[in-house]
Structures are given as structure tokens and as C-alpha cells.
Amino acid sequence: MPSTVILGAQWGDEGKGKLVDYFCDRFDLVVRYQGGNNAGHTVQVGDTTYKMHLLPSGVIRGKRSLIASGVVVDPRVLKEEIDFFSGHRLPVGPDVLGVDFRAHIIMPWHTYWDAARESGTHKIGTTGRGIGPVYESKAARFGVRFEDLVNPHLLMTALERYYPIHARTLKEIFGVTKLPSLEATFKQYCTLGEHFKPYLCDASIEIDEALQRDKNVLFEGAQATLLDNNFGTYPYVTSSQPIAANAAASAGINPRLITRVEAVVKAYATRVGEGPFPTELTDALGERLRKRGNEYGTTTGRPRRVGWLDLTALELGNRLNGYDGMHITKLDVLAGINELKVCTAYQVGSKRITYFPTQREQVEKAVPVFETLDGFGEADWDDACHDSKARGFDALPKNARKYVEFIEKKSGLPVLSVSVGPGREQILLRGATP
Numbered sequence: 001m002p003s004t005v006i007l008g009a010q011w012g013d014e015g016k017g018k019l020v021d022y023f024c025d026r027f028d029l030v031v032r033y034q035g036g037n038n039a040g041h042t043v044q045v046g047d048t049t050y051k052m053h054l055l056p057s058g059v060i061r062g063k064r065s066l067i068a069s070g071v072v073v074d075p076r077v078l079k080e081e082i083d084f085f086s087g088h089r090l091p092v093g094p095d096v097l098g099v100d101f102r103a104h105i106i107m108p109w110h111t112y113w114d115a116a117r118e119s120g121t122h123k124i125g126t127t128g129r130g131i132g133p134v135y136e137s138k139a140a141r142f143g144v145r146f147e148d149l150v151n152p153h154l155l156m157t158a159l160e161r162y163y164p165i166h167a168r169t170l171k172e173i174f175g176v177t178k179l180p181s182l183e184a185t186f187k188q189y190c191t192l193g194e195h196f197k198p199y200l201c202d203a204s205i206e207i208d209e210a211l212q213r214d215k216n217v218l219f220e221g222a223q224a225t226l227l228d229n230n231f232g233t234y235p236y237v238t239s240s241q242p243i244a245a246n247a248a249a250s251a252g253i254n255p256r257l258i259t260r261v262e263a264v265v266k267a268y269a270t271r272v273g274e275g276p277f278p279t280e281l282t283d284a285l286g287e288r289l290r291k292r293g294n295e296y297g298t299t300t301g302r303p304r305r306v307g308w309l310d311l312t313a314l315e316l317g318n319r320l321n322g323y324d325g326m327h328i329t330k331l332d333v334l335a336g337i338n339e340l341k342v343c344t345a346y347q348v349g350s351k352r353i354t355y356f357p358t359q360r361e362q363v364e365k366a367v368p369v370f371e372t373l374d375g376f377g378e379a380d381w382d383d384a385c386h387d388s389k390a391r392g393f394d395a396l397p398k399n400a401r402k403y404v405e406f407i408e409k410k411s412g413l414p415v416l417s418v419s420v421g422p423g424r425e426q427i428l429l430r431g432a433t434p
């Protein structure tokens, strides 16, 4: 009954969607366990690009997919996403998708709160999807759950309880007057609730039963380790916990049932929004990587900040998540650069540290220490992929292999696959992946 967590090792957008799509054939269930439609997971299949914000990436292959209790759901976005899939002859009915009855619902006021907070001088650079405010409501026991959404009586009770206070405080503090009325909100959400009623499930029971029957379960992380609300670069983090331990807690299963954890590591680093990014490249090289890597947010279209790979951040993730191995993505994007730098330590005043500095005082002073490797030129990446069983990894340019081997040696973690393009098949497998 193997259950595997695949999660991001950096600041998100590592290519998790592509990896989950690629490997999910080996699994019976694919589960999103945290975050919401702040995520944007891309899978490119031929000429079609699928962007998943809420749907687990297993839906493209028609896998049974669950949105577990720790996810926050904007039903307006979920409906749009399902409609997009139906338009591509991939119906996502209740046979394919289940939504845990405990999942919290993003209400119109949550997006208004997010926008209002971000309009001040202290910005996080959020995706503006209401993620922080909905998790606040959840923690404050002031939230609307999926079980409320699908029941008009419970929905009205929740609206009567929560709407007036949000409407009043938004107006008084931030001058928001455009919040849709209680009646309009009820009408819109009631219709959505009716539509989604057949999708209601108990993901905790369904996953547990699947594991008891020796089925394989894949947990798809959203956001990433350095955006973890507890262990990331607080306060420039998201409001959920992407780390692997939370897969069990948020999906509602016994933590001992998680048997494997795999990291998705971009060959360089990116970050969207504010917050520390010590290896950031703000020069022409950064711009080149952004263009070549198409580093523009899947959810908001914002240009992503770009920088060198940080092995201390990988070490932090390994400490928290206990990686069994890693998938390196976007190696092709580094082609044509003469010298590649990798951060292996930090100088903080007179002290050299080999861990990623997350304490505010440290991170402000930390100067990255880089090791430099020879770059590699363009290669026929497709050719290398088509040959993956026989030659695959060996078909990579010598210095590209050396770069991967350097990461492997320094981190002590096996590289399970190397992705060399956005396409579904543009991946080289390395070693055995269970």
C-alpha cells in the first residue's frame, strides 16, 4: 500500500503538475491536501496546455482524484476548471472527483480581504485569491465548509452568521462597498452547491480504505517547502503547510501510512511575490532565464523572480520532508550559460552556515557562497527523451550530467528523473522509481 507525496522543494512552480501527471499512472488515487487556487499546475499534452488550480493533476488521465479536507475551495473556480476539462472531452464527474465535506470554501469576502490587505504598504505579494483570509476564518471557527455549501439551509445559516461582520468591517476599515449582497451571494453559492452536491465525499475514509485494499495513493503538494506557513520565509509564505507531514494531517490519515516522499526541484530557483531570495539574479542573466524558462505565474501571470539553485534550501526541505529522492526539472533552461552557480552555504557576518537562513535577522545579512560549474550547450532534448530506456541520461551533454551529479552528491539524494522540456514526454528516468 505505497503512498507517495510529491512536493515542491523551493518556492513553488517547480513542475509538480507535470511530474504528477507523468507518474500518476502507477497510482489509483491522486489527492490534493492543502492550498487552493493559489496553485497553478501546468501539464502540456501535445498542443493542449492544462492549468490546474484546484483539480489534482491526475484528472487528465482520468484518475480518481480527491480534494482533501486541508484544501480551500473556491467553487466558482472549480466549476470553471471542470467546464474547461469537459470542453476538452475530459469530463470530471463525481466518479472522477471527490471533495471532502470538511474542505473550507472561499467566499466573496475572502478575496476582498486579500485585495484590501495587499493594498497597504506591507505586501506579501499574494495571488489575491483569498487564501490567507479563508484559512484565518477556518482557524477562527468562522468558516463555511463544503458540507455547508451543498446544503441550502446550512449555507443560509452560515451567511447570516458571517456575512454581516465581514461586510461591516470591510466597509469600515477598507471602504469596500462592492461586496455582493447576502442575497446575491446566497443565490450564486446555492446554485454552485447544488451542482457540487454529488461530489461530496469523506476523503479520510476513502484514502484509508484504498490503502487497506493495497491501492497506491499519490499526494500532490501545492506551493512548496519554503512557502510553508511555519518553516518558510515567514511572513512571506502561504497560509497552509505544504510540507509532507501535513499530507497525512490534512488528508486525514495515519502518518505511518505515508511511505515515500519525493521532491520536485527546479534546476535553478524562482519565486513569485515578495520575500527573501538570497540567490536572486536581477541582471540580464536573470532576464534570460525568465524568458527561456517562461517564468510567468500560471495563476497570476506575474513575472517570476529568478535565481541560482540553493542547496541549503534543499537541505532544509530534506530535514522537514525526508526526501527519498528528487526530480530535477527545467534543466534545458540552463543551456547556453557559460558558468553555472550553485549556492552551498551562507556567510552571515563572520560565520559560515550551511543551512538556509530563515530567521529574519540572519536572512537579511546572509550572503550566498557559490560553487561554480561549467555550463553546457543546447542539446537535442527530445532525442535524449525518446531514447530514455536505453541511453537517456547518458545522452545529456556531459556538463549537464555533471551538474545533476553535483546536486546529487552534495545533497546525498538520488535523482529519480530529469525533465528537459514542458511536454509530457520530455523527461528522462534515472534509476528505479517505485
Ligand code: GDP
Binding pocket: 008, 012, 013, 014, 015, 016, 017, 018, 039, 040, 041, 042, 043, 044, 292, 293, 294, 298, 329, 330, 331, 332, 333, 419, 420, 421, 422, 423
Ligand atoms: P507547478 O506549480 O510546480 O506545477 O509548476 P508550474 O506549472 O506553475 O510551472 C512550471 C512551468 O514549467 C510550466 O509552464 C511547465 O509547463 C514548465 N515545465 C515543466 N517542466 C519543464 C522542463 O523540464 N523544461 C521546461 N522548459 N519547462 C518545463
Ligand code: IMO
Binding pocket: 008, 011, 012, 013, 014, 038, 039, 040, 041, 124, 125, 126, 127, 128, 129, 130, 131, 132, 221, 222, 223, 224, 227, 236, 237, 238, 239, 271, 272, 273, 274, 298
Ligand atoms: P504552485 O502550487 C508559486 C506565493 C505567492 C505569494 C505567497 C502567498 O503553483 O507552486 P497566497 O496567495 O498563497 O496567500 O500567496 O505565496 N504562492 C505561490 N508561488 N507557486 C504557487 O503555487 C504559489 N502559491 C502561492 O506568490 O508570494
Ligand code: MG
Binding pocket: 012, 013, 014, 039, 040, 041, 042, 298
Ligand atoms: Mg505553479
